[in-house]
Amino acid sequence: MGFxxxxxxxxxxxxxxxxxxxxxxxxEVMKKWMTQRAKxxxxxxxxxxxxxxxxxxxxxxxxxxxxxxxxxxxxxxxxLVSQTESLSRLMRKHSEDLMVGPLSKLTLLIRDxxxxxxxxxxxxxxxxxxxxRVKATQAKRKYQEAxxxxxxxxxxxxxxxxxxxxxEHHNEYVLSVKAAQVHHQFHYGQSQPALLGALQTLQxxxxxxxxxxxxxxxxxxxLLHDEVVSVHAExxxxxxxxxxxxxxxxxxxxxxxxGEVPACVEFDSNLLEDAEGLKPEDLQLxxxxxxxxxxxxxxxxxxxSLFSSVCCFRVYQFSKRNALExxxxxxxxxxxxxxxxxxxxxxxxxxxxxxxxxxxxxxxLDDDQISVTSSNSSSVFYxxxxxxxxxxxVPEVEKPLTQQSWYHGAIPRLEVQELLKNDGDFLxxxxxxxxEYVLSVxxxxxxxxxxxxxxxxxxxxxxEGFASVPLLIKxxxxxxxxxxKRTDILLKRPIIKDKWVLEHDDVILGQSIxxxxxxxxxxxxxxxxxxxxxxxxxxxxxxxxxxxxxLMEARILKQYDHPNIVKLIGVCTQKQPIYIIMELVQGGxxxxxLRTEGHNLKTKMLIKMAENVASGMAYLESKKCxxxxxxxxxxxxxxxxxxxxxxxGMSRQEQDGVYSAAGGMKQIPVKWTAPEALNxxxxxxxxDVWSFGxxxxxxxxxxxxxxxIPHTLSNQQTRDEVERGxxxxxxxxxxxxxxxxxxQCWQYEPxxxxxFPHHQxxxxxxx
Numbered sequence: 001m002g003f004x005x006x007x008x009x010x011x012x013x014x015x016x017x018x019x020x021x022x023x024x025x026x027x028e029v030m031k032k033w034m035t036q037r038a039k040x041x042x043x044x045x046x047x048x049x050x051x052x053x054x055x056x057x058x059x060x061x062x063x064x065x066x067x068x069x070x071x072x073x074x075x076x077x078x079x080l081v082s083q084t085e086s087l088s089r090l091m092r093k094h095s096e097d098l099m100v101g102p103l104s105k106l107t108l109l110i111r112d113x114x115x116x117x118x119x120x121x122x123x124x125x126x127x128x129x130x131x132x133r134v135k136a137t138q139a140k141r142k143y144q145e146a147x148x149x150x151x152x153x154x155x156x157x158x159x160x161x162x163x164x165x166x167x168e169h170h171n172e173y174v175l176s177v178k179a180a181q182v183h184h185q186f187h188y189g190q191s192q193p194a195l196l197g198a199l200q201t202l203q204x205x206x207x208x209x210x211x212x213x214x215x216x217x218x219x220x221x222x223l224l225h226d227e228v229v230s231v232h233a234e235x236x237x238x239x240x241x242x243x244x245x246x247x248x249x250x251x252x253x254x255x256x257x258x259g260e261v262p263a264c265v266e267f268d269s270n271l272l273e274d275a276e277g278l279k280p281e282d283l284q285l286x287x288x289x290x291x292x293x294x295x296x297x298x299x300x301x302x303x304x305s306l307f308s309s310v311c312c313f314r315v316y317q318f319s320k321r322n323a324l325e326x327x328x329x330x331x332x333x334x335x336x337x338x339x340x341x342x343x344x345x346x347x348x349x350x351x352x353x354x355x356x357x358x359x360x361x362x363x364x365l366d367d368d369q370i371s372v373t374s375s376n377s378s379s380v381f382y383x384x385x386x387x388x389x390x391x392x393x394v395p396e397v398e399k400p401l402t403q404q405s406w407y408h409g410a411i412p413r414l415e416v417q418e419l420l421k422n423d424g425d426f427l428x429x430x431x432x433x434x435x436e437y438v439l440s441v442x443x444x445x446x447x448x449x450x451x452x453x454x455x456x457x458x459x460x461x462x463x464e465g466f467a468s469v470p471l472l473i474k475x476x477x478x479x480x481x482x483x484x485k486r487t488d489i490l491l492k493r494p495i496i497k498d499k500w501v502l503e504h505d506d507v508i509l510g511q512s513i514x515x516x517x518x519x520x521x522x523x524x525x526x527x528x529x530x531x532x533x534x535x536x537x538x539x540x541x542x543x544x545x546x547x548x549x550x551l552m553e554a555r556i557l558k559q560y561d562h563p564n565i566v567k568l569i570g571v572c573t574q575k576q577p578i579y580i581i582m583e584l585v586q587g588g589x590x591x592x593x594l595r596t597e598g599h600n601l602k603t604k605m606l607i608k609m610a611e612n613v614a615s616g617m618a619y620l621e622s623k624k625c626x627x628x629x630x631x632x633x634x635x636x637x638x639x640x641x642x643x644x645x646x647x648x649g650m651s652r653q654e655q656d657g658v659y660s661a662a663g664g665m666k667q668i669p670v671k672w673t674a675p676e677a678l679n680x681x682x683x684x685x686x687x688d689v690w691s692f693g694x695x696x697x698x699x700x701x702x703x704x705x706x707x708x709i710p711h712t713l714s715n716q717q718t719r720d721e722v723e724r725g726x727x728x729x730x731x732x733x734x735x736x737x738x739x740x741x742x743x744q745c746w747q748y749e750p751x752x753x754x755x756f757p758h759h760q761x762x763x764x765x766x767x
Contacts, residue, residue, distance in 0.1 A: 003200040004193030013124055016199065020117040027110050034103050037221055046680050048088035053682060055081050056751070059618030072241055076665050079238035083231045085362045090227055094220050109209055120199055127195070131187055132473055135180060250745035271320070284348055285354070293348055294411070397474045402574050404428070404470055404505065406494035409501070409574035412548040415555070416440045417447050424492025426477075428452075428469060430575060437469055440751075443489045450483055462486075483671055502570035507535060507581060517649065518542060518550040519577070523584060531570055536580040539726035547578065553648040554580045560623065564616030566636060568645040586642055587637030591703055596633060603735060604767060605641065610699050610738075611763035612643035617692060618756035620645075621685045625653045628683050630691040631672050632698040652683070670715040671706045675722055676750055686750035691746070692759065693745025700738060737766060 007016060022203075267280045268531065278284060284354035285293060384451035408419075410430040419427065420442035431438050435453040439461070450461055452472070459472050462484050466472040476483060477491040510523035519539040525532055538550045557568035573580035587593060590609075614637060620627060634641050668678070674690035676682045694706050707713040707728060713721060727746050728737040741762060747753045 003196035038095045038098040041091045045092035052085040066246045076238035083234050102142035102213045277406045321650035397470045405496045408497050411573045426491045473673040500570045504572045532584040534582045534584045535711045538578040540576045556648050562619040564612045566644045585638045590635035591632040593637045607767045609643045614760040621756045626683050684754050689753040693742045700734040
């Protein structure tokens, strides 16, 4: 039984075509299925790694210092965390193995399957056409032709010719029939069976390959591997090791309280030496105090009754095991409060009971001791000084819009949301991409934006028009009128632009000195004091989110002041294009400097320049700033070969020192980026330390591109080799101490990499 013997007819051919199409669809489904499994395993691995990272961050910030006592519970918890991290690495390896193994093989098999189906269809059609052509050959001829009554000779001649033609056609027909019979025999006996047999063989071979792929997928995706079982076994053993009854014995023994119980408070009899008629621990009841004692007694009696009912209710409410200890503690506290109130109640009750129905005794007062004093107050008058009248200043509302303190120019919406925090906070800005003005107001927990309409020199929202934007804002702010008729939004507090904002006219642009991700970089000078500056210009046609990223560098640099970090002078956001004004560092970028002047630099000078970078990064570390793009190309060389860190376009400032990036890998400098940042998008100061190690290698190789010695590696090859443990060899003539420092920076575990202050100290010592 086979394709050749049983599927030779057209119906069999159609069934085979349908079979191959269904198998192709099934293989596509398998491919999507395995791809989703690999993606799920990778995401699962990332989530497990983030769990470990959270624990590491929290324990590092909360524990700190030396720990005198580590309990079995802590040890078990550490085992669970470490094994979870092991499981994360294992799941990531499984995901990568699925992508490299079964998925790649299945993709190739699908391509071969498609080619096989195409070839089989073409061969079948070719054979069928050949068979039809042979059958359709005109082998039959007429044996006779119509004869006409003509002369006998001509008829005989025609007869002879017709007979010859008849015999020739007869012979041709016999040969054609014979050829058709032989072709028919070979078609159904050899050609078609051979085609179907070959198809069956290839189909069976593909089924075998599919079986192997599924088996390999099962082996890789199964959670019953010895590694996974051992991980969970370690977790189970760690949990079994926790003994609640003995958990705190060593802790109690180590921290046992020493000393005696403090003395109880007692009545100080010395206070009564100058007072007559007062006794220690005895209430004074007389006509002056009787009403106060009665008022004090009533609420105490109510409180004692209330505590009694609460105690009973709590004992009943927390009868379950999970809240028993808390209930006991509450009962004890309630009993203490009740006892305190009961003692006061008894003291008051005894004193009132001794009084009975009699009036309260009078108090003895010496009239001579009572005196009434009076005082007279006098008024103090001050003479006013006559001052000359001041010159009338230009009213604020008459100043141009660009000089208004609440006008912020072309700042992005994201920065507006950061500036407006409370209801009624407002500012005016220029619309991005349009020459229009927008009033932005914080109200109801969100920022609202209103386009200011301008018609024939009159500015309005939806009400009265004014000759200028400052007059419109002044009217809305002072009259406490709603911004629009359909809202109840009021302008309460203008948000003043900060000191970094400059006018475009404050800068004189020079020639272009470079190009960045967002536009041209120009040299220039400040109009006020002729200070040389570098001007980064943002292209006007960029989307809003790109302009926001452009200004991110300025927002970060506003906070920093360090000799090894390029200084921000200001930003020009009043109109387009947006400028970032920075100090002009004349020496150019560090990478070009190394490649052009490196042969003249001695080792001591290279160490000094590396120490400059470490000093700047130590400062950023203290500010919780993650640079994310530290490299020689992003540093500048100033006077006396001082290196300054620049290009903070990818930098982020995070309170916990961890930034998790989302998105693609297109713009990530792979050869400078730490493994955890490439694998999980997790950026920390430790990942900057890895990049600093690569910068050290660039420095002492005099500007050679990383991972090009002894042979050039691509980005993907670099990732794979680093994961396998490969590290770049030492540059030529590099001191052993410096290369050892590089190797410390390239520790796979981030927590094992030294801090930047440590690098700075070592490089200072070497220098």
